[in-house]
Amino acid sequence: MAGRAAEPEVIWARPERAGRGPRPAFSRQDVVDAAVRIADADGIDAVSMRRIAADLGCGTMSLYNYVPRKEDLYELMVDAASAEYVFPDRPSGDWRADMTDLAYQTRAIMYRHPWLSRVMTTAYGFSPNALRYLEWSLGCLTPLDVPAGLKMQLIAMVNGTVMATVRNEQAMAERARGLPWSEAEEQAVRGAYLMGQVASGRYPHLAALLAEAAAPADPEEIFALTLSRLLDSFTPTGPAGERGDAGERVTPA
Amino acid sequence: MAGRAAEPEVIWARPERAGRGPRPAFSRQDVVDAAVRIADADGIDAVSMRRIAADLGCGTMSLYNYVPRKEDLYELMVDAASAEYVFPDRPSGDWRADMTDLAYQTRAIMYRHPWLSRVMTTAYGFSPNALRYLEWSLGCLTPLDVPAGLKMQLIAMVNGTVMATVRNEQAMAERARGLPWSEAEEQAVRGAYLMGQVASGRYPHLAALLAEAAAPADPEEIFALTLSRLLDSFTPTGPAGERGDAGERVTPA
DNA sequence: CGTAGTTACGTACACCGTACGGAGTGGGGT
DNA sequence: ACCCCACTCCGTACGGTGTACGTAACTACG
Structure with missing residues (x-):
């Protein structure tokens, strides 16, 4: 029998080699x-x-x-990318700063590997490096006094937000890859269509919004603000008070 | 010439029919x-x-x-699903309740069409029904006194959260579709692997979490809580005060 | 030293999106 | 009224995909 039996198994548990035959050419x-x-x-x-x-x-x-199976290869690729997280020796004690750093690391990794946003279907599986990530995140969150389920929630939401943001940015670029015209042209055509629709008067609120915010805000700043806002929502005392409107944005490491 | 020239175009702007030849058999x-x-x-x-x-x-x-192109078909499918949103005559005036209803509608649609979470790459394109959705959402948010950019942000985050949640739930089921064994078996095998890893002692925080929350919380409640928390973070006054811990969860319509 | 379990991999199959070209059709211009 | 040509329909074909299967070579164990 050449192939292995089609039994349920997790790729992480599958042994790479079983010592009997000729030694594999690769790992x-x-x-x-x-x-x-x-x-x-x-x-x-x-x-x-x-x-x-x-x-x-x-x-x-x-x-x-x-x-x-090829699908397992995707899981392995995601795990390989997750190996790129760099964690200090121990959490800083400031869970907000630690989570912010994690979010920026996630974003950086997704920028380095633009295919991640397409392949990483679930927020996080349980690949070895995902477990490592999870363990570290939970460690960062020990100062935060909320139920355990809520911590998982926080982690999932931070991840989800970063993924959604990056995916959003990259979707058109990835789409343009297979198109018979350039990304700039695509963007122009879509923009023109949007303008035409808005000019039709059928979307007054949207028109007002586009008029108000003619110059789209810096995506970098939007990302930082969104993240900050999200973390606020998990702060037990609530965001009121200490945080000014343009206040102390935590910068990436 | 049989085919249309490969010029940049948006599928929404492409006329369905140009009245010259025999009438098409379908629309x-x-x-x-x-x-x-x-x-x-x-x-x-x-x-x-x-x-x-x-x-x-x-x-x-x-x-x-x-x-x-087939990819355009995906866009059309997403638009068709977006047509399933049902909006009242006008916003209720309570933007929090309206956004909650929207989120629940999104989730319901994604449950009805489990493929959506795979196909809907970007949070929202500008298909006709996406514009309709956006216009309605902005209408709901008129009582909310924040900059326009922030409203877009809110909408994107609510959508992103719902998408991430549902995608998470559905990822394994979708994966199991092409597997030579059942979804239950897959889940069992993955669960066993996770338990084995946690039992190894390498993940103390994770182990503690699993011990604490032995019975996983009701996903329904988690969804409601997450959503509520997210909306809180956009409430200008902050979430402090009026909201009790187990307090007034807005129920789906 | 067999021999059983592996590795390596050529071939083959079913399926995919879609380019191309020919046949039939019917509305618009003259 | 006519004809032309844009248009619809669609069979065929091409280059790609994941992977099942079978065979040959190899090596560690009994």
Whole structure:
């Protein structure tokens, strides 16, 4: 029998090697690294088993000795990206600052690997590096005196917000990759359509909004503000009082 | 020339018919409806041009008379789902209640069409029904005295939160669709792996959390709480005071 | 030293999106 | 009234995908 039995299993628990036959030419990590390299360079759609094999210099079907299904490869890629988090020795004691740093790290990683926003379907699975991330986050949140479930909630919401933001930014760029015209043209055409619709008078509130905020705000600042606001909503005492309107934005590390 | 020139265009602006030749056998909406039916029944991956054509009883390539590219079909599907929002004659005046209702509607729509969470990449494009949604949302927010940009922010975050939540719930189910074993088995195997990892002692905080919240909280309540908390963070006066801890949760319409 | 369990991988299959071109159709311009 | 041509319909074909299966080579264990 060549293939392994199709039994339920988690890719993380699958042993990489069972010591009997000839020694493998690559490691599972080699395969994942190649996939990540391709995705970084040419987008996630360029990651095909044949392409990986070609880059690695082996037969296509050999890859299936390292990865049972392509979907598992995606999980492994996300885990590989999650390995890029850098944590200090211990939490600073200021959970708000720590969570802010985490959010900025997440964003940086997603910028480094634009395919992440497409592949990372669930907020977080339980890959080794996801567990590491979760453990660290919970450590940061020990000073915060709220029920455990709420902490998970906070983590999920911070992650979700960062993911949604970045995904939003990247969606059009990724879409433009497969389009027979340039991203700028696409953006122009869509903008023109929007303007036309708004000019039709059917959307007075939207028109008012566009008139008021003619110059779109700095996305960087929006991100910081959103994050700050989100963390506020988990602060037991409430956001009132100490925080000024343009106040003390926590900067990335 | 059979095909239309590959010029930048928005699918919403593309005229459905240009009155010259024989009258089409279907409308664009027919095609979209068929796609939605298939996606509802057999998942988004079952939506192929051949399958749609088969369901419609026409040749595969005929579909390209109605939809220029398959990706546009996705946009049309999202727009079709967005048409399911039901808005009262006018906002209630209580923006918090209105936004809560919107969030619950979004969630309901995503439950009705489990493929939405996979297809709706960007928080919101500018499809006709997305504009309608946006216009209504802004109308609901007129009582809220904050800068226009912040209102957009609020809308985006509410949407993002709902999407993230539902996506999270549905990710495994969708994944299980293509797996050679059942979703229950998958869940069991993953749960077992998680328990094994936690039992290893490498994740003390996570272990503590799992011990504390042995019975996972009701997702329904979590959703309501998260939403409430999020809206709090946009309330100018701050959440302090009037809201009790277990207090007045707004129920879906 | 077999031999059983692995690795490597060529071939093949089913399916995908869609480019292309030909046939049939019917409305608009003359 | 006519014809022309834009248009709809769609069969065929191409280049791509994930991966099941079978065979050959290899190595650690009994």
